Amino acid sequence: MSDSQLIQEGLSLMAFGMGFVFVFLTLLVFATTGMSRLVMRFVPAPVKEEASRQAPPPARTDDDVMAAISVAVHRYRQRHRR
Numbered sequence: 001m002s003d004s005q006l007i008q009e010g011l012s013l014m015a016f017g018m019g020f021v022f023v024f025l026t027l028l029v030f031a032t033t034g035m036s037r038l039v040m041r042f043v044p045a046p047v048k049e050e051a052s053r054q055a056p057p058p059a060r061t062d063d064d065v066m067a068a069i070s071v072a073v074h075r076y077r078q079r080h081r082r
Helices: 003-042 063-079
Strands: none
Touching: none
16 A cells, blocks of 8 residues: 555544534434433422411520620630630
8 A cells, every 4th residue: 555545534433423423413413402301391390488387587696695705705815824
């Protein structure tokens, strides 16, 4: 075989391989799109939660709790000095 025949055969094999991959990936895109549409058709839409089931907003901390925390932190720091 001459060099030109080998190059021509290599180019034809490359074109065939790239074409095959392109066709396969195109079919894969269509298949996944079709499956997604099929699933969305038969699966019910998610139900939104009612407002009453949501957690209430956190209560505001009052001054007594803040004072107790401050005293506890102050005592802890006094006892655990380096």
